[in-house]
Amino acid sequence: xxxxxxxxxxxxxxxxxxxxxxxxxxxxxxxGETTLTADPLSTWQTxxxxxxxxxxxxxxxxxxxxxxxRPPGASxxxxxxxxxxxxxxxxxxxxxxxxxxxxxxxxxxxRALKASPDGSLLYIGGSFGSxxxxxxxxxxxxxxxxxxxxSDWKPVVSSTVRAIDVxxxxxxxxxxxxxxxxxxxxxxxxxxxxxxxxxxNVTVRGSSxxxxxxxGINAITVAPHLNKVIIGGRFTSINGSLLNSVHxxxxxxxxxxxxxNHFTGWIPRKSAVKxxxxxxxxxxxxxxxxxxxxxxxxxxxxxxxxxxxxxDTCLGATQAVVPHRGVLYSGSHAHNCGDTPGxxxxxxxxxxxxxxxISDKTILPWFPDTNDGIGEQxxxxxxxxxxxxxxxxxEFTTVNEKPQQGLTRFAAEPDTGAPQVPLxxxxxxxxxxxxxxxxxxxxxxxGVLTYRLYRDGVFLTSIEQDSRYWDRPMMGYTDTxxxxxxxxxxxxxxxxxxxxxxxxxxxxxxxx
Numbered sequence: 001x002x003x004x005x006x007x008x009x010x011x012x013x014x015x016x017x018x019x020x021x022x023x024x025x026x027x028x029x030x031x032g033e034t035t036l037t038a039d040p041l042s043t044w045q046t047x048x049x050x051x052x053x054x055x056x057x058x059x060x061x062x063x064x065x066x067x068x069x070r071p072p073g074a075s076x077x078x079x080x081x082x083x084x085x086x087x088x089x090x091x092x093x094x095x096x097x098x099x100x101x102x103x104x105x106x107x108x109x110x111r112a113l114k115a116s117p118d119g120s121l122l123y124i125g126g127s128f129g130s131x132x133x134x135x136x137x138x139x140x141x142x143x144x145x146x147x148x149x150x151s152d153w154k155p156v157v158s159s160t161v162r163a164i165d166v167x168x169x170x171x172x173x174x175x176x177x178x179x180x181x182x183x184x185x186x187x188x189x190x191x192x193x194x195x196x197x198x199x200x201n202v203t204v205r206g207s208s209x210x211x212x213x214x215x216g217i218n219a220i221t222v223a224p225h226l227n228k229v230i231i232g233g234r235f236t237s238i239n240g241s242l243l244n245s246v247h248x249x250x251x252x253x254x255x256x257x258x259x260x261n262h263f264t265g266w267i268p269r270k271s272a273v274k275x276x277x278x279x280x281x282x283x284x285x286x287x288x289x290x291x292x293x294x295x296x297x298x299x300x301x302x303x304x305x306x307x308x309x310x311x312d313t314c315l316g317a318t319q320a321v322v323p324h325r326g327v328l329y330s331g332s333h334a335h336n337c338g339d340t341p342g343x344x345x346x347x348x349x350x351x352x353x354x355x356x357x358i359s360d361k362t363i364l365p366w367f368p369d370t371n372d373g374i375g376e377q378x379x380x381x382x383x384x385x386x387x388x389x390x391x392x393x394x395e396f397t398t399v400n401e402k403p404q405q406g407l408t409r410f411a412a413e414p415d416t417g418a419p420q421v422p423l424x425x426x427x428x429x430x431x432x433x434x435x436x437x438x439x440x441x442x443x444x445x446x447g448v449l450t451y452r453l454y455r456d457g458v459f460l461t462s463i464e465q466d467s468r469y470w471d472r473p474m475m476g477y478t479d480t481x482x483x484x485x486x487x488x489x490x491x492x493x494x495x496x497x498x499x500x501x502x503x504x505x506x507x508x509x510x511x512x
Contacts, residue, residue: 032326032357032359033325033326033327033358033364034325034412035327035364035365035366035445036329036355036366036410036411036412036445037410037411037412037413037414037415037416037417038366038367038368038400038417038444038445039368039410039414039415039416039417039444039445040368040399040404040408040409041094041408041409042072042073043072043094043407043408043409044069044070044071044072044087044089044407045069045070045071045074045404045405045406046062046064046066046069046070046083046087046393046405046406046407047067047068047069047076047080047405047406048064048065048067048374048406049065049373049374049381049395050062050063050066050381050407051063051064051065051110051111051112051126051382052064052110052111052381052382052393053382053383053391053392053393054113054114054384055091055115055385055387055391056115056116056119056120056122057119057144058090058092059088059090059091059097059144060089060090060091060384060386061086061087061088061089062087062088062089062113062406062407063085063086063103063112063113063124064085064109064110064381064406065085065109065375066083066084066087067084068081068082068083069081069083069096072404073403075403076405081096081100083096083100084100084104085102085103085108085109085110085126085128086100086101086102086103086110087100091386091389091391094409098147099147100147101131101132101133101147103124103126103128103130103131103132104128104129104130105128105130106128106138106160107126107127107160108127108128109126109127110126110128111125111126111127111162111175112124112126112161112164112173112175114164114165114166115144115166116168116193117168118168119144120143120144120145121141121142121143121144121150121153121193123139123140123164123166123171124139124141124164125139125160125161125162125164125173125175126138126139126160126162127160127161132148133149134149135154136149136154137154137155137156137158138157138158138159138175138177139155139161139164139173140153140154141153152194153171153193153194154195155180155191155197156179156182157179157180157189158177158180159175159176159178160176160177161173161174161175161177162175162176162216162217162233163175163218163231163233164220165220165221167222167254168224169192169193169224170190170191170193170198171190171191171192171193172188172189172200172220172222172229172254173188173189173190173191174187174188174189174216174218174220174231175187175216176214176216176217177189180197181195181197183197185197185201185202186202186204186205187215187216187233188202188217188231188257190229190254199255200229200254200255200256201256201257202239202252202257203237204231204235204238205235205237205238206235206236207235207236214234215233215234215236216234217231217232217233217235218232218234218272218274218275219233219273219274219275219285220276221276221277221278221283222254222278223254223278223280223283223303225280226304227253227254228251228260228261228303229251229252229253229254230249230250230252230261230278230283231250231252231276232272232274232276232285232287233272233273234272235247235248236248238259239257239259241259245262245264246262246263246264247266247269248266248271248272248287249266249267249273250262250263251263251306260306261306263301266295266301266308266311267287267295268289268293268294269293270289270294271287271288271289271294271295272288272289274286274287274288274319275318275320275321276321277321277322279323280303281302281303282300282301282302282309282323282358283301283303284299284300284321284323284328285299285321286298286318286319286320286321286330286332287299287317288318288319294315295311296314296315296316296317296332296334297313297314297318297332297334297337297340298312298314298318298321298330298356298361299311299312300328300361310360312337312340312343312356312361313340314334314336314340314354315334315335315336316333316335316336316350316351317332318330318332319331319332319378319379319380319382320380320381320382320383320392321383322385322390323358324390326359327355327356327357327358328355328356328358329353329354329355329366329390330354330355330356330383331352331353331381331383331392331394332352332379332380333350333351333372333378333379334351334352335347335349335351337351337354337363340361340362341361342356342362342365343363344363344468344470344471345470350372350379351369352369352370352371352372352379352380352396353366353367353369353370353380353392354367364447365443365445365446365447365468366444366445367444367445367468368399368400368408368444368445369401369444370396370398370399370404371396371398372395372396373394373395373396373397373398374395374397375395376395377395378394378395379394379395379396380393380394380395380396381393381394382394388411388412389409389410389411390409390410390411391407391408391409392407392409393406393407393408394406415495415498417443417444417445417495417498418494418495418498418499418500419443419449419493419494419495419498420441420493420500421491421492421493421500421501421502421503422439422440422491422493422503423438423503424436424437424438424489424490424491424503424504424506425437425506426507426508428508428509428510429478429510429511430511431483431510432480432483432511433478433480433481433510434478434480434481434487434489434508434509434510435476435478436453436476436477436478436489437476438474438476438491439472439473439475440465440472440474441472441493441500442468442469442472443495446495446496447466447468448466449465449467449493449494450462450463450494450495450496451463451464451492452493453477453489453490454489454490454491454492455479455487455488455489456487456488457488460479460489461477479510482510483510483511483512484509484511484512485509485510486508486510487508488504488505488506488507488508489507490502490503490504490505490506491503
């Protein structure tokens, strides 16, 4: 049960004239959204980094910098299948599919994937010179029906493609290139499905990141019903605009490239946008920065007029965002969300996966986690929803502290993780009183847990308590029994679905 609920104390009816009191209260929760389970599904792994994920017609595609995939639970080098920077999986079962064109040449990496609206084509971007043995220049298309490289889509792009979004009539690409099809297109371009360059023309200049002076586009999201495209990345000037009138984020006319939203003040100096997605009504972004005073978190805006809905203050660069059923899931390495509702203070251990209420940015009790992993050691890099399953890829090599490299998945069920039962202590109280105390447990996908207390093997009472891994309040119970009597007590914890083992017994004598 992964619903955000208010704290309640449920006390069993007194028996034999016994009275009781309960202590302890955790962080407040608002009523609202249900998250996915934090228990990962069995998932194949890669031997490198997954930079991009896409879904089309029952298949999830993964692109990145890797040589092989291997079975769930397998150690490196065991049971491997050759997959050169690209792999395809059944979206529901997670099993690998034979679709395996190799992407080679250039830096040999796939950085962007996006399916056409009808799912018939998958557009691929990165740094490569060959796609499935066909000569291609940093971008290619794949016919999803038969896994063949598209023959019509072969534009010549001068450098790495890092972002793609697609409509029925256009394919928008972004990256670090300066020419497309031999014509000037600075970091962003639009092409027809047959590869013809469209009039959309934008000049992107100036980097917002001092240690990376080359401007670039990291993310694109298109709203065709509004004829709008939003681009994000490292830049300070669009179409010759004055310095800082646009910064890392801008809304453009999808036909001409004219600025329609400046988003002034959204992205501060030393920050860049890394991820963009929209749900037809709102858009969502993830950002990262370097140094003090940066924006590292997530923001939500209204597509129609570009108004900000909310912006969090978490620190720890955000690489991917996905909205689903009222919840915004994200991949980052958040280490301080203390000023965001439901968030945690500065924490030595990074939290790499988060869920937030789209309505009010509250961080929800969903805390699966990865490690930083390899490469730049950021952790998760890409996310996509596919048939109600959240696929996540990146640099990580563990998930929930167990070995798992490059890929993982989360679904609405089954929820299999039981909370750990805490240690309980008892003390003699006043006449006829026994004082019991314990520190609240926590669960990766439930904020409120139920503690069930037993006296002499018989159920005594239950108490609900809200807790998080960084905020586990002390709890207590005062039992009233015959003066001088000795009783044994034990405790178990449930998240509503899974029940911990029972601790104890603890033997305590009442005051006389």
